[in-house]
Amino acid sequence: MFEREIRRRAKELLEAKAVDLVIGYTSGSLPFQARPILVSSPEDTEQLVWNHFCSPNLARYLLPYRESSKKIALLAKGCDTRAVVILLREEQFPRERIHIIGLPCSGIISKRKLEEKLGEIKEEDFSWEENSFLCQGKKWEIDSFLEDTCARCRYPNPPLWDDLIGEKREPRESSVDYLEKISSQAEEERWQFFTQELSRCIRCYACRNACPLCYCKECFAESDVPRWISGVPTLSDNLFFHLGRSMHLAGRCVECGACERACPEEIKIGLLPLKVEEIIKNNFSFEAGLSLEEEAPLLTYKENDPGEFIK
Amino acid sequence: MGEGLIAKDKWWEWIEDKKDRIFLTERAKKRYGEWFPPEVKMVKNGKEVLLPPGEEMYRYLWTGEEWKVEEREFSYEPSFLFLLPCEARAIIEVTDKVFLHPPVDKNYWLRRKSLSLGILACLQPEPTCFCSLVGGGPFWRDEEALFLVPRKEDIYIEGRGEPFSFSEEGGEKIKQEIQTLQKEVEKGLPSPLPSYFPQELYHHFEDEEWNALSWRCINCGACTFLCPTCYCFDLSIEGRLKGFQLRSWDSCMFPKFTLHASFHNPRPTGKERVRQRVMHKFSYFPEREGNFACVGCGVCVEKCPVNWDIREALERMVEKIDRLRT
Numbered sequence: 001m002f003e004r005e006i007r008r009r010a011k012e013l014l015e016a017k018a019v020d021l022v023i024g025y026t027s028g029s030l031p032f033q034a035r036p037i038l039v040s041s042p043e044d045t046e047q048l049v050w051n052h053f054c055s056p057n058l059a060r061y062l063l064p065y066r067e068s069s070k071k072i073a074l075l076a077k078g079c080d081t082r083a084v085v086i087l088l089r090e091e092q093f094p095r096e097r098i099h100i101i102g103l104p105c106s107g108i109i110s111k112r113k114l115e116e117k118l119g120e121i122k123e124e125d126f127s128w129e130e131n132s133f134l135c136q137g138k139k140w141e142i143d144s145f146l147e148d149t150c151a152r153c154r155y156p157n158p159p160l161w162d163d164l165i166g167e168k169r170e171p172r173e174s175s176v177d178y179l180e181k182i183s184s185q186a187e188e189e190r191w192q193f194f195t196q197e198l199s200r201c202i203r204c205y206a207c208r209n210a211c212p213l214c215y216c217k218e219c220f221a222e223s224d225v226p227r228w229i230s231g232v233p234t235l236s237d238n239l240f241f242h243l244g245r246s247m248h249l250a251g252r253c254v255e256c257g258a259c260e261r262a263c264p265e266e267i268k269i270g271l272l273p274l275k276v277e278e279i280i281k282n283n284f285s286f287e288a289g290l291s292l293e294e295e296a297p298l299l300t301y302k303e304n305d306p307g308e309f310i311k
Numbered sequence: 312m313g314e315g316l317i318a319k320d321k322w323w324e325w326i327e328d329k330k331d332r333i334f335l336t337e338r339a340k341k342r343y344g345e346w347f348p349p350e351v352k353m354v355k356n357g358k359e360v361l362l363p364p365g366e367e368m369y370r371y372l373w374t375g376e377e378w379k380v381e382e383r384e385f386s387y388e389p390s391f392l393f394l395l396p397c398e399a400r401a402i403i404e405v406t407d408k409v410f411l412h413p414p415v416d417k418n419y420w421l422r423r424k425s426l427s428l429g430i431l432a433c434l435q436p437e438p439t440c441f442c443s444l445v446g447g448g449p450f451w452r453d454e455e456a457l458f459l460v461p462r463k464e465d466i467y468i469e470g471r472g473e474p475f476s477f478s479e480e481g482g483e484k485i486k487q488e489i490q491t492l493q494k495e496v497e498k499g500l501p502s503p504l505p506s507y508f509p510q511e512l513y514h515h516f517e518d519e520e521w522n523a524l525s526w527r528c529i530n531c532g533a534c535t536f537l538c539p540t541c542y543c544f545d546l547s548i549e550g551r552l553k554g555f556q557l558r559s560w561d562s563c564m565f566p567k568f569t570l571h572a573s574f575h576n577p578r579p580t581g582k583e584r585v586r587q588r589v590m591h592k593f594s595y596f597p598e599r600e601g602n603f604a605c606v607g608c609g610v611c612v613e614k615c616p617v618n619w620d621i622r623e624a625l626e627r628m629v630e631k632i633d634r635l636r637t
Contacts, residue, residue, distance in 0.1 A: 028618040030438060035618035036527055056617055060529065064581075202364070204562070206531035206616050222567050231545055231559035232365025262616030264533040 002103070002166045003050050006075065009101060009163055011045040013073050019099050023061045024075040025054040031123040032111040036061055050075070051128060052109040052142065057258035059083035059212035062093060071097050077105035079256030081158035082289025083212040086252055089292065092215070102161030104169045106130050107142065107150035108261065114145055148178040149257025149270045159290045179278055182271055195235060197267050198242060203233040207269050208245060210262035213252050220244055246272040251280050251298040254289040313473035316465045316485070323348065330427065331388035334360055338608070339394050343431050343461075347393070356539040356610075357402040360392060361422050362410075364536075365559040368418070373552040385418070387425040396451035397442045397608040399430045401539035403453050408600050409542055418558075428456035434496055439609030441622055443500040447606055450493040460489055504629065509597040511632040512590065520627060525585035528619045532562035534611035535588070540604050543568070563587045589624055 010022045026037035026047045034053040038061075039045055059080045065072060076084060081102055087093050114121055118135060127134040132141050143151065156169045177183075182190050205221070208214045220228050221241045228244070229237040246253075253273040260270030281287055284297035317325060323346065327333065335343075335351045354360055370381040402423075410419035433442075433449035442448055452458040457470040467489055535541040545561035545568075548554060561568055564585075569578045578584050596604035605621070612620050 029620040029623060030612070030618060033618050038526060064526070202532075202536045204532035204536045205565075206529070206533045209529040209531040210616050222565070230365070230549070230557065231547065231561065232557065234365070262529075262531070262533075264537060264614035264616070 003048070005165050006050050006101065006103075007045045007048050009165060010039060010048055010073060010075075011042045013099065014040070014042045014045065018071070019073040020070040022048070022073040022075070022101075023058050024048045024101075025050065025056075025058075028053070032109075032114065032121075048075070050103060052107070053111075055108045055147075055258070055261050056210060057083055057212050057256045059087060060210060060258070062087065062098070063212070063215050065097075066092055069097075071099065073099040073101055075101050075103060076158055076161075077103050077256075078153065078155040078157050078159070079105075079254050079258075080212070081160055082155065082254035083256065085160055085289040085292060085294075086213055086254065089294065089296070095292075100158065100161045100163075102158030102164045104157045104164070104166045105153075106156065106169060107146040107153060107172070108257075109142060109145045110147045112266070117145070143172065147257060147261060148268075149255070149260055149274070151176075152178045153255070155255075155287075155290070160292065179271065179274055181268075182275060194272075195239070197269070198238040199235045200265050200267055201233055201238040201242070201269075202265060203231075203238060203241060204264060206262040206264055207242075207259035210258045211249075212256075212258070213249060213254070214245065216248075220248075242269065242272055246276050249273045250276045251284075251286065251296050252288050253277050313471070314467070314469040314482075314486070315473075316462070317468055318465050319346070319461075322346065322466055322468075326391065326429070330391045332390040334390060334392040336392070336394040336398055338398065338610075339431050342395075342433070342435065343393070346466075354392070355537065356398050357392060357394060357428075358406070358539055358542070360390070360426060361402065361406060361419055362542060362544075362560075365557060366418060368546070368556040368558050370555045371550075371553070383418075385421050387422050389425050389427075391427050391429055393429040393431055395433050395608070396430050396449060397433070397440075397447055397606040398539050399428050399453065399456060400442075400447050400451055400606040401608070402428065403455075404600075404602050405540040405596075405604050405606070406542050428453070430456050430458045432458070432460040432493075432496075434461070434492075436496070436500060437609060437613075439612040440607060441501060441609060442607035443497065443502065444504055444622070444625070445603045445605050445607040446503055448493075448500070449496045460492070462488075504593075504603075504625065505632075507636075508629065508632065509594045509603075511636075512594040512628055513598070515628060515631060516586070516590070518628075518631065520631060521582050521586045524589075524624050524627065525580075525582040527617050528564075528581055528585050529617055530564045530566070530581050530584060531616065532560075532564050533614050533616065534619075534621075535562040535564055536560060537610050537614050538605075539608060539610070540592070540606060563591070585619075585624075589621070589628075593625065 010024065013019045014022065020040065022039040022045065024037055024039060025034040027049055028035045032053055034049055034051055036056055036058060037047055039048065057080050058074055058076060062072060062074065074084065081100055084098060084100060088095055125135055132139055151172065154171045156171055158164065182193065185193060208219060229240050253276065255274055255277055257270045260268065263269050280297065286297045333351055334354050335347050336354055336356050340353060367383055369383060372379045407423065410416040411423065430452050436449055454471055457468060460467040467485065543561050543563060544558050547557050547559065549557050566576060570576050578587060592604040612622065
């Protein structure tokens with residue numbers, strides 16, 4: 001799936017010294033897993049892969065290079081690119097130091113869902129297409145195996161790119177929006193659901209650290225002065241952390257779901273920031289990371305703001 | 312040492328009577344869930360029982376004239392913890408050594424002395440497992456703990472002071488069967504790291520390889536918090552004139568772990584922090600205690616959000632060390 005094209009372009013860029021390094025995906029050490037790779041020599045571009053398991057949001061890997069002068073090519077799905085747009089808007093990076101190799105994305109597949117539906121699985125039994133795969137002598141549509149956060153994706157195409165590899169896709173007409181899960185719940189039921197989920201949180205901060213937009217030098221969760229929460233993962237401190245994180249991301253979250261996929265406890269942690277984005281969209285007709293000209297609604301003051309929420 | 316067989320439908324009745332509470336680890340449940348009733352108390356690993364994520368150490372109070380310090384009183388119900396060999400090793404060969412070698416940690420000791428271990432043989436090492444690389448094995452056992460191996464109809468049990476015995480003729484044959492099974496399971500598992508590894512690794516502290524090994528890691532605490540041997544903690548004072556000292560989990564992956572009051576941080580980047588995790592487990596701890604502070608359970612490999620695989624780091628360092636030795 002366009003892997004050859006990606007390698008060729010990455011090689012070209014490195015050979016021409018148009019970039020110093022390429023951040024992309026390579027095969028993981030475990031089946032059904034791809035992981036980030038830094039490529040700085042043309043011959044290593046052969047290690048780049050592009051498949052349904054390229055889960056981490058690579059925009060996150062730009063952050064350590066903020067202070068350097070390196071020019072970086074980034075393989076970026078729709079959501080990764082939206083995160084890059086936010087980083088550019090927030091002046092974390094100059095545009096000229098990033099070369100976006102945009103990849104229209106058909107969604108990340110959940111290994112857990114594969115195992116649930118197909119039993120014990122081996123990588124060699126699969127043959128992959130963009131929207132389907134062959135396994136156990138049968139053709140399967142990928143839709144029902146997608147990560148919950150990907151099944152509802154409305155922006156599979158990068159909104160900004162220097163190269164676009166692959167064909168632009170129409171957003172999936174998703175049958176059930178993942179957010180339905182909480183939107184349809186009665187208040188009490190929803191409280192129960194979230195307290196149950198968040199009581200399992202061990203506060204390892206994998207969600208925060210996987211997020212390309214959680215880049216505060218000191219996270220409020222770890223601040224000593226003032227000290228907002230303790231180091232112990234109690235339910236109230238967990239709620240405080242996740243609600244705080246969601247509010248910090250309000251109007252900035254690009255709905256990539258990297259936080260949820262990073263969670264080692266498989267907590268449905270993406271629901272909180274996703275819900276906040278839905279509220280932002282309904283109130284401000286705004287979605288984050290779609291254009292370099294956009295004005296972030298929560299960072300913008302207007303005199304004629306009706307301000308109904310404080311009346 | 313007693314050894315013998317017990318029928319699968321009799322064993323629970325037998326074990327239930329022995330202790331007030333019975334714990335089972337999540338990983339052991341995946342293989343042996345059917346042996347236990349649904350109400351058995353599930354834990355992630357031994358750390359959840361012995362080193363909770365947060366605990367009060369003592370209370371203090373300023374009376375206006377002096378500080379009054381009150382030690383916590385505890386008692387624990389005698390309990391059994393059923394777990395896999397690697398998870399048992401994490402307790403016996405790592406956390407016990409840390410918290411029970413003088414000065415003894417009172418909280419740990421009180422919990423530990425009321426906890427008996429039941430080791431369930433591991434018949435299906437997973438793709439993430441590497442116990443044999445770090446000196447353990449799927450049939451690793453300890454004479455202080457029960458050891459159980461499933462057979463078709465019944466369970467083979469070994470344990471000190473247990474009143475088992477085989478019938479005269481069958482005993483040797485069954486023990487041989489267990490040994491054959493062990494050999495079968497161990498077949499193809501990686502051989503142990505070389506004995507010179509801890510010492511040699513230390514000499515590679517400044518190796519540039521650490522850059523290549525560390526950049527992928529996002530420095531979250533998933534690996535350390537879920538690791539059955541990672542025991543590092545933070546101490547904090549909760550309350551000014553009246554309060555308690557809190558011990559909570561901490562992780563060498565977090566920048567704040569080594570942040571000085573002066574704001575100097577001796578481990579400023581991911582490189583120093585990843586190196587610390589590997590060095591502590593594979594050099595400092597074994598130099599002091601004689602075994603690795605890693606039991607090869609593979610949980611960190613399985614749970615890592617970016618597939619940072621400690622086996623690859625070890626492999627790379629072994630290669631480097633061996634290249635220099637020859």
